[in-house]
Amino acid sequence: MFTFIVRRFFSALISIVLASMLVFSALLAVPGDPAEIILGLNASPEALAALREKLGLTVPAPQRYLNWLTGIVRGDLGESLNYQKDVSELIIDRLAVSVPLALGAALIACFIALPLGILAALKRNTFLDPLVTAISQVGAAIPSFWLGLMLILFFAVELRWLPAGGYVPWERDPLGTLRSLLLPIIALGLGQAAVMTRMTRASMIEVLNQDYIRTAKAKGLSGRRVVMIHGLRNALVTLITILGLSLTNVFIGSIIIEQVFALPGLGRLALIAIGTRDFPLLQGEILVYAGTIVFLSFLVDISYGFLDPTIRYA
């Protein structure tokens, strides 16, 4: 088991380094110069040259990449060109928005999707299955930004229960933070729940059709025991994969939701960094995104090892 974890860890590390190289070279190809964007229209060539020098853009690209890499090793992600602040500081501030948002949405998705998916799989011959399937189909088809807008119109404009967007920092008013995160979490979580319900149902059905389930039933075990012990345990490998995928999905999906709800999260910061060609910030952001996704799939891989011994020795 230990060598398995070590192997997975190094392959995760290599993925991140490869991603960082890919990101850096992709950003070099993007047209647009941060100095031009900061100075705006009608900037004089002299002013541009002066700012480029100041921003360190005159250093050759491979050198910049190496500087950046050695910086990361020291825990220094550089300084944002636009905000004149440490990238790591900006990103950490944003995690206070994005992490609760993603976790909250994933949690909602699990609470809805697991029971509904299992129910639909078990009640395949009743009206429940087509009903759940139809609802989840509709849910999966609704774009989260539209759902977000509808929630805003209903809960903020009509009822005035919750804010229509914007963010209150935790340290100022934790209740206010929760209020400002509630609608975005629902908007993000519901769409994810729909997708997960369908996946849970499918994998549960697959497991229930296996021989060992028939054997368990033939042994005279109760229906509940068959489902909980033999069914769910074996479906768990697929469900963990789904969970890992959905965490990644909500993390990525939050980019749009943060835009709709005017939340200062990682996603909006990334959009701003792209718009202003704030390369150090964007590199740091993408590193965090890539790192999170790689870390999540690392966790999923490890959990396979625990759940299914055949994977561990493969």
Place this chain on the structure above:
Amino acid sequence: MNRFFWLALTLILALGNAVAQDAPAPQYGGEVVVSITADPPGWDPSASTSQEIPRVVYHNVFEGLVRFDRDGNIVPALAESWTVSDDGLEWTFTIREGVMFHDGTPLTIDDIIAKFERARDPDSGHTHTAYYAPIAEISGSGNTVTFSLAQASSSLLYNLARPDSVIYPAAKADTQRSQPIGTGPFRFVEYIEGSEVRLERFEDYYLDGVPYLDSAVFRIIGDPNTRFAALQAGDIDLIGVALSPEQFLQVQSDPNLKGSEGTATTEITLAMNNSRGPLANKLVRQAITHAIDKEAIVNGAMFGLGTVIGTHMSPAESYYIDLSNTYPYDPERARALLAEAGYSDGFTINFELPEPYNIERRSGQVIAQQLSEVGIDVELSVVEWGTWIQRIFLGGDYDMTIIGHSEPRDINIYANPNYYYKYDNPVIGELLNQAESAQSAQVQLANYQQIAKIIAEDAVNVWVFSPPYLVASQNDVYGFWTNQPTPSINLTEVYRAQ
């Protein structure tokens, strides 16, 4: 839309304006939450020409020697008065005494001298150093600062009122982008990137009586629907930038909200590359102007809100001249001109729309349709903003694009043959120089209008319309600017009253 609809709309608007003028007496205290659309590139108006910066900080946080008032007049700010020598070469400003910066240090003559030394140094990174190029020497004595000019400059005072010319402590020039320190009625207190900016009343402001508000928040809301929902929900109090025409119409039917329609210095400009392909031919550019029904664009893309224009000047400017009929809508004439230019079978042209700007994109789609009706085959595409600036604006690598030029009094761009229009006409530069050194308001007016006519006749671009300045607010918010002589959501005289 029929005539009755527009008549009704006009009446509603007139009524709205009448109500707005009947404002209760100013009251002190409270807070106003204002929306803006994006994080600007820092907060120093002398480090970036982004118009988003002055929207928040002009007069609210930063002031110059002089400033624009709500009607576009140039009025005293940090300078209480000024004199000009007869030859127009010596400008002496008497600086107000007892002015404090927000960091508690007093404003000194040295701060002002340092500011303008930086402003006229092309290597300092200061924006628009050309505005200060006529200044040969800056000297101070007592409470006066004197600019000695190399040549008379009739636009000096105007340029000193611009956001670029604001004064900050000399020792802190480099940190203004992230920690703005000015002399204005509000202190810059907190900035949560991507979320909001918080200003608080500056107790040591040198003018008595203002500001009325205790604090103000500029909340960054990028999505236009969320922004408007936040206003309807009462989460924000005022939208003073990027309010769409259809939202403005919705405001009229919401009993909790009020709207105002004023003038702005924006010209929605169909920019053409005057050095490239068929567009290098003046006849073709004239034909394009004849082919475009500006009225239809204002009605279609703007719900009738906007003034059709014919040159690079908006009705908000003191030099405004109506040239919208230079080449009126006339598709027959357009086809004839195209034939005369040798394009009787039309031609294909690229037309690139800037992604962030909704009005421009909508107008561009209507224009593409109108051009196709006279035989011009338009290849439409949408360009991301960074690319637009890099390739189109700075690189001049494009056929046609459309953009709102919102900087006030910017007709001088037509004297620059390297500007992205690639329009090369030395006469413009000569007229500008004359206007600069003439020291006569009449000559200046005459020359600026002459330039406006020349570029209109040369059909350098198609100036489509000037969008109005639209504001929507809660009913209890008063005193905001209803016109935009310069981009600014000025809160100095804003107050809340039942």
